[in-house]
Amino acid sequence: MPNDRDLKIRLATIFWALGCYTRLEVKLAEYSPQRDMALELTDLDVLGIRVSPELSFEHLVADCTSNRDVLKSPIQRVFWLRGVMDFFGASTGYLALNTASGISENQRLVAHRLGVTILNTENLSHLEQRLAVADLAPLQLTKQESWVYFESNLQQLPKALQPALSFRKHTYWLNPTYHNLHSVISLCGRHAKDIDERNRHHAALVLDLLSLFCLALLTMTSYVARTNPEDPEVELRSYFFGGYQEMRRREAIIENVKKIVGEIPGQRELFADKIRLDPDYLRGLFEVAYRLLNRPEDARHVPRYLEMVLFEKTLYKSENAEGLKYLNERFSDVTKKLTRDIVKFFRDATGLSEALFADLA
Amino acid sequence: MSEPLKPLKTGLRAQDVQTSVQDVELGPLNAETKHIRLVGMAERLAIHIRGADVINDYRRLEYIASQFGIDSLGVLPEVLKVLQGLGWVRVDNTGPEPKVEETVPYFTDIYTTAGTYFQASKPSEIETATLAVCDALASSPTTKEQLLKSLGIDEKAYRTIVDIGKSGKFIDEYHSPAIKAPVLYSPLFWVENPAKLDALSGLLQKYGADDICRALAKVRSYPGLPLPDAVLASSQQLQRDDGIARELIRRGILLAPDVTSHSGRKTFAFTPHIGIPVERKMVLEKAMAILACIRYGEHFGAITRIKFPVDIIDRLLAPPHRIGSHTEIRRQYALLVGRGMGKSFPDRANPGRFYFQLVAIDENLQACRLARDLLSAGDLVQDKGLSLDLQRALLHPGGSYEEAVRTLPKLKQAASVSAATHSRLASVLDDTMDKLRGA
Numbered sequence: 001m002p003n004d005r006d007l008k009i010r011l012a013t014i015f016w017a018l019g020c021y022t023r024l025e026v027k028l029a030e031y032s033p034q035r036d037m038a039l040e041l042t043d044l045d046v047l048g049i050r051v052s053p054e055l056s057f058e059h060l061v062a063d064c065t066s067n068r069d070v071l072k073s074p075i076q077r078v079f080w081l082r083g084v085m086d087f088f089g090a091s092t093g094y095l096a097l098n099t100a101s102g103i104s105e106n107q108r109l110v111a112h113r114l115g116v117t118i119l120n121t122e123n124l125s126h127l128e129q130r131l132a133v134a135d136l137a138p139l140q141l142t143k144q145e146s147w148v149y150f151e152s153n154l155q156q157l158p159k160a161l162q163p164a165l166s167f168r169k170h171t172y173w174l175n176p177t178y179h180n181l182h183s184v185i186s187l188c189g190r191h192a193k194d195i196d197e198r199n200r201h202h203a204a205l206v207l208d209l210l211s212l213f214c215l216a217l218l219t220m221t222s223y224v225a226r227t228n229p230e231d232p233e234v235e236l237r238s239y240f241f242g243g244y245q246e247m248r249r250r251e252a253i254i255e256n257v258k259k260i261v262g263e264i265p266g267q268r269e270l271f272a273d274k275i276r277l278d279p280d281y282l283r284g285l286f287e288v289a290y291r292l293l294n295r296p297e298d299a300r301h302v303p304r305y306l307e308m309v310l311f312e313k314t315l316y317k318s319e320n321a322e323g324l325k326y327l328n329e330r331f332s333d334v335t336k337k338l339t340r341d342i343v344k345f346f347r348d349a350t351g352l353s354e355a356l357f358a359d360l361a
Numbered sequence: 362m363s364e365p366l367k368p369l370k371t372g373l374r375a376q377d378v379q380t381s382v383q384d385v386e387l388g389p390l391n392a393e394t395k396h397i398r399l400v401g402m403a404e405r406l407a408i409h410i411r412g413a414d415v416i417n418d419y420r421r422l423e424y425i426a427s428q429f430g431i432d433s434l435g436v437l438p439e440v441l442k443v444l445q446g447l448g449w450v451r452v453d454n455t456g457p458e459p460k461v462e463e464t465v466p467y468f469t470d471i472y473t474t475a476g477t478y479f480q481a482s483k484p485s486e487i488e489t490a491t492l493a494v495c496d497a498l499a500s501s502p503t504t505k506e507q508l509l510k511s512l513g514i515d516e517k518a519y520r521t522i523v524d525i526g527k528s529g530k531f532i533d534e535y536h537s538p539a540i541k542a543p544v545l546y547s548p549l550f551w552v553e554n555p556a557k558l559d560a561l562s563g564l565l566q567k568y569g570a571d572d573i574c575r576a577l578a579k580v581r582s583y584p585g586l587p588l589p590d591a592v593l594a595s596s597q598q599l600q601r602d603d604g605i606a607r608e609l610i611r612r613g614i615l616l617a618p619d620v621t622s623h624s625g626r627k628t629f630a631f632t633p634h635i636g637i638p639v640e641r642k643m644v645l646e647k648a649m650a651i652l653a654c655i656r657y658g659e660h661f662g663a664i665t666r667i668k669f670p671v672d673i674i675d676r677l678l679a680p681p682h683r684i685g686s687h688t689e690i691r692r693q694y695a696l697l698v699g700r701g702m703g704k705s706f707p708d709r710a711n712p713g714r715f716y717f718q719l720v721a722i723d724e725n726l727q728a729c730r731l732a733r734d735l736l737s738a739g740d741l742v743q744d745k746g747l748s749l750d751l752q753r754a755l756l757h758p759g760g761s762y763e764e765a766v767r768t769l770p771k772l773k774q775a776a777s778v779s780a781a782t783h784s785r786l787a788s789v790l791d792d793t794m795d796k797l798r799g800a
Contacts, residue, residue, distance in 0.1 A: 227680075231726060233468060234679035286468045295414060333415045337462045340451070344464070 020048030138322035372472030381529035383430035501577030647728035
């Protein structure tokens with residue numbers, strides 16, 4: 001995170017002050033059939049995800065730059081940022097320029113039409129004042145060194161955990177959201193043996209993945225809240241499999257496989273338990289999704305709570321009294337309880353050690 | 362000895378027994394029912410706190426628990442231990458007062474889990490047999506001789522179980538002049554149908570307890586049992602079992618809705634059910650109608666037969682609440698259309714085929730869920746024992762606090778409560794429920 005690091009953290013802090021869960025340096029990638037892997041296309045400096053009390057999602061994005069060409073005429077970068085915003089379904093974008101120089105009014109107006117606010121350093125300072133960002137200064141997640149500590153230590157993790165690092169950086173953002181529910185569980189389940197419960201950076205990685213899982217879970221909950229909240233089971237299941245038609249298609253495939261296996265003498269019983277569409281954890285997933293559905297005001301803060309715990313407790317071992325106070329006072333008992341419900345489900349589904357989640361107990 | 366009770370039935374009957382003995386001073390029999398009562402209390406508390414998420418004020422929980430006979434001095438902590446063992450609550454004892462977080466499941470039946478827990482808790486032989494007797498009597502009355510044989514218990518254990526059951530009014534016995542032996546029955550079931558007990562008594566004399574019990578148990582284990590056509594044709598001579606079925610239907614002991622479609626008129630038998638509040642009797646009738654239509658397709662479909670009845674109910678439950686298209690639907694589901702529960706309409710793409718679409722009002726959806734419970738468990742599972750009256754009474758002062766089943770035994774002296782205390786308690790309870798529901 002060497003380039004424009006200060007700006008990125010400042011924008012992330014602004015997004016936090018605006019009620020967002022924040023991510024830095026999200027890689028935009030697409031799967032390459034030729035290389036059989038996801039290839040990075042560009043990256044997004046800061047992403048903020050804000051969940052409303054009615055469980056709708058709002059994405060905020062920010063690009064931070066010191067590039068001289070962009071500083072001279074930012075409008076081309078604005079058009080690029082608009083494309084990134086469309087990719088994420090974001091309605092609000094910020095282009096933060098590392099310069100105090102003025103920005104022409106016509107460029108500001110065109111940017112505004114595209115949903116982008118251009119900020120020079122003076123604009124940025126004023127925005128920070130209006131949002132009382134200074135009050136957040138004691139928090140670890142608003143400090144450059146905390147992010148560097150977090151990210152650089154992740155890079156030192158054993159090679160076996162590389163798929164988890166790639167997942168959090170770009171695979172998650174490449175996948176359809178429904179797909180990420182199983183992806184995170186499956187990934188963590190596969191790598192449970194590689195994760196050292198005594199290593200705080202391993203725990204930080206797990207909490208980071210858990211926060212992404214919670215986002216996917218809230219998206220599922222949001223879908224059901226809008227379709228059939230009174231009788232959610234069917235909607236939850238169809239969402240999990242990518243929609244009603246896709247679910248039926250998969251069920252038909254399973255039925256065909258069952259028929260084929262059933263034709264093989266002696267195999268019917270042998271694989272009867274394995275050939276089924278629903279994973280073992282599906283009921284548990286419905287349980288936690290329904291809990292979130294019933295407590296939207298508290299549920300929407302779960303990803304932010306996890307982000308905060310990751311920095312204040314897991315990485316910095318509760319050394320920062322202000323951070324602990326913030327955790328105690330700004331998050332409700334129900335938010336913390338819902339997080340524990342999700343953790344219990346997540347542990348059962350993945351086989352990860354209880355000790356990894358000790359900071360959430 | 363008969364097969365041990367399945368966990369689902371064990372859980373259901375534990376709740377029935379605990380509800381019955383809640384207000385009864387069992388004295389020395391207390392020890393004989395310890396595990397049953399603890400699991401039953403845990404189940405009842407669980408369904409009432411489900412959705413509360415966090416209970417910060419322990420005193421509030423004590424008030425709620427007291428409604429189910431759970432004394433805060435000693436019993437509530439024990440019940441919480443059971444709930445913790447079941448994984449349905451987390452109790453934080455680090456503060457000055459315990460803080461409780463509930464995670465009672467919504468999508469899995471709590472009774473199978475609770476029943477499994479009960480069986481693992483090393484209950485006494487008396488306790489296991491008590492639940493087995495309670496379950497057997499939910500199907501039909503039976504004789505002492507049959508019980509001793511099927512449960513493999515001795516006379517002493519039998520007397521203890523009957524004493525417990527009589528104290529809680531969930532078992533009673535009368536001496537049958539026909540078989541010259543005691544016949545046991547469940548007042549929980551017959552209290553709603555006292556006239557039918559007399560009718561049944563006549564049948565017991567005529568056919569003997571063994572055959573009557575077998576006939577009732579057969580229907581109980583397969584709700585919507587298709588009956589041979591001859592059963593309703595009064596002129597025909599019948600085999601003994603069919604004759605018994607006909608008599609049970611005539612006396613209103615078995616319920617038998619009929620469905621007419623391509624294979625003619627068919628009748629499906631159901632036993633009445635305990636544990637269903639009076640306000641849900643209409644839902645039960647609708648559930649039986651749904652099941653009868655589905656059983657028709659399962660047993661008498663002329664072109665294709667239903668292989669997975671639960672799938673049909675799931676489709677009715679999910680939007681667009683529609684099944685089909687199929688050539689037989691129009692006639693097969695006419696019973697439901699006639700009751701205003703849905704409509705059938707032609708498939709424009711496939712002439713001659715029809716869809717059936719449920720009117721997705723709450724009562725119809727509840728009926729579908731109940732029909733699914735009956736198919737999978739033979740009994741009400743969802744929200745069993747959840748007292749809407751109690752909830753309403755707690756939310757809106759002036760209502761009754763009594764549960765229908767619990768009003769049977771009234772042996773304990775009611776506590777004398779002054780008007781001021783009553784008012785204060787009512788206010789606390791109102792506030793409690795309000796808080797528990799997220800206010």
